[in-house]
Amino acid sequence: xxxxxxxxxxxxxxxxxxxxxxxxxxxxxxxxxxxxxxxxxxxxxxxxxxxxxxxxxxxxxxxxxxxxxxxxxxxxxxxxxxxxxxxxxxxxxxxxxxxxxxxxxxxxxxxxxxxxxxxxxxxxxxxxxxxxxxxxxxxxxxxxxxxxxxxxxxxxxxxxxxxxxxxxxxxxxxxxxxxxxxxxxxxxxxxxxxxxxxxxxxxx
Amino acid sequence: xxxxxxxxxxxxxxxxxxxxxxxxxxxxxxxxxxxxxxxxxxxxxxxxxxxxxxxxxxxxxxxxxxxxxxxxxxxxxxxxxxxxxxxxxxxxxxxxxxxxxxxxxxxxxxxxxxxxxxxxxxxxxxxxxxxxxxxxxxxxxxxxxxxxxxxxxxxxxxxxxxxxxxxxxxxxxxxxxxxxxxxxxxxxxxxxxxxxxxxxxxxxxxxxxxxxxxxxxxxxxxxxxxxxxxxxxxxxxxxxxxxxxxxxxxxxxxx
Numbered sequence: 413x414x415x416x417x418x419x420x421x422x423x424x425x426x427x428x429x430x431x432x433x434x435x436x437x438x439x440x441x442x443x444x445x446x447x448x449x450x451x452x453x454x455x456x457x458x459x460x461x462x463x464x465x466x467x468x469x470x471x472x473x474x475x476x477x478x479x480x481x482x483x484x485x486x487x488x489x490x491x492x493x494x495x496x497x498x499x500x501x502x503x504x505x506x507x508x509x510x511x512x513x514x515x516x517x518x519x520x521x522x523x524x525x526x527x528x529x530x531x532x533x534x535x536x537x538x539x540x541x542x543x544x545x546x547x548x549x550x551x552x553x554x555x556x557x558x559x560x561x562x563x564x565x566x567x568x569x570x571x572x573x574x575x576x577x578x579x580x581x582x583x584x585x586x587x588x589x590x591x592x593x594x595x596x597x598x599x600x601x602x603x604x605x606x607x608x609x610x611x612x613x614x615x616x
Numbered sequence: 617x618x619x620x621x622x623x624x625x626x627x628x629x630x631x632x633x634x635x636x637x638x639x640x641x642x643x644x645x646x647x648x649x650x651x652x653x654x655x656x657x658x659x660x661x662x663x664x665x666x667x668x669x670x671x672x673x674x675x676x677x678x679x680x681x682x683x684x685x686x687x688x689x690x691x692x693x694x695x696x697x698x699x700x701x702x703x704x705x706x707x708x709x710x711x712x713x714x715x716x717x718x719x720x721x722x723x724x725x726x727x728x729x730x731x732x733x734x735x736x737x738x739x740x741x742x743x744x745x746x747x748x749x750x751x752x753x754x755x756x757x758x759x760x761x762x763x764x765x766x767x768x769x770x771x772x773x774x775x776x777x778x779x780x781x782x783x784x785x786x787x788x789x790x791x792x793x794x795x796x797x798x799x800x801x802x803x804x805x806x807x808x809x810x811x812x813x814x815x816x817x818x819x820x821x822x823x824x825x826x827x828x829x830x831x832x833x834x835x836x837x838x839x840x841x842x843x844x845x846x847x848x849x850x851x852x853x854x855x856x857x858x859x860x861x862x863x864x865x866x867x868x869x870x871x
Binding site: 477494500588 | 620640647795
């Protein structure tokens, strides 16, 4: 079985779903104001991509080709609803913060994209790894963006104040722009830019 | 096997959907109690918060049992009043199971809007919850509910009055989807604590709290607005005014 390490490493950096494939932008703008929801979102998406790729790969030979997208959608939706229910029961505060975005994991292009491109053709275990890795690649960008936005936008990290009070007394102010969605787009744009500089050679 | 046959496709889809639906139904049933409990604990926490109680919630490992214990310790009575300020239900045993606790402020807000539009028949349907809380210092607080629309979605909260029925002792606000960092700041202690000590009744009339920009001039009735969140600030002001108006007949009777 071709359990290449590459299946795991490429999606995290070289073909990162956000900065290279430019998928899942919508949610990465919405949930990155604070670090905590970004972390939960990252974990949730990772679990959903991994498990749905795995399950689809398990039943890939039985799926009628004409309704394969519907089958994928049902499987992804099932996992998303499961996560939503579990969050509501065991992490109520976080589920309140994420509100509609957990439900919107269903529409995250990364999940369906990976199932179509990988899960439908490969064995279950590599599919699981590929799904998890893509989720992690997505989560990595999410966490970095959230880190920067929370630090400069609110002066806190995970809700704990990190910029000392003396700075504020000296006239420092939180940058309101970092709280607004456009700043996430600008940050992600910068990441794409940086990554393209380093990967220029390879892509030629 | 030919997986492209019509009959196969239909049977496949049917089985898949039934299996998934059954699984989700089981999970939903299994977690329902816990989810309901979370919603109730949240409400108890908000009521306590408006009375400046339950502050150790961040330091305890079992949040739910801590809040429940604090709530039963301090919140001792609950009334339901009608639009004329008459008490129509009273509970003093298990507040969480009381009628007042079960009232959804959102439903009452809909009724209030209908009354405002001129449907006076809805006046009889109005039911307003009031909670009485005795603080560890022995103070009696009257906790009123409120609910309104913010910039993006609903906002709600609880306001506690001292037993002179006119001085605010504490306030707590929450929201569904105000902008984080701007309108979302209504939940912060910094914004909430401004309401402490404000006067809402004078000479038997409601004096609405004004949320003003650029520094307060009247320390008794004004609160500083949130910068960059004008609409949410105004929404809080309107919400408090609307609900004080419906509570007014009751508050007047207490004089």
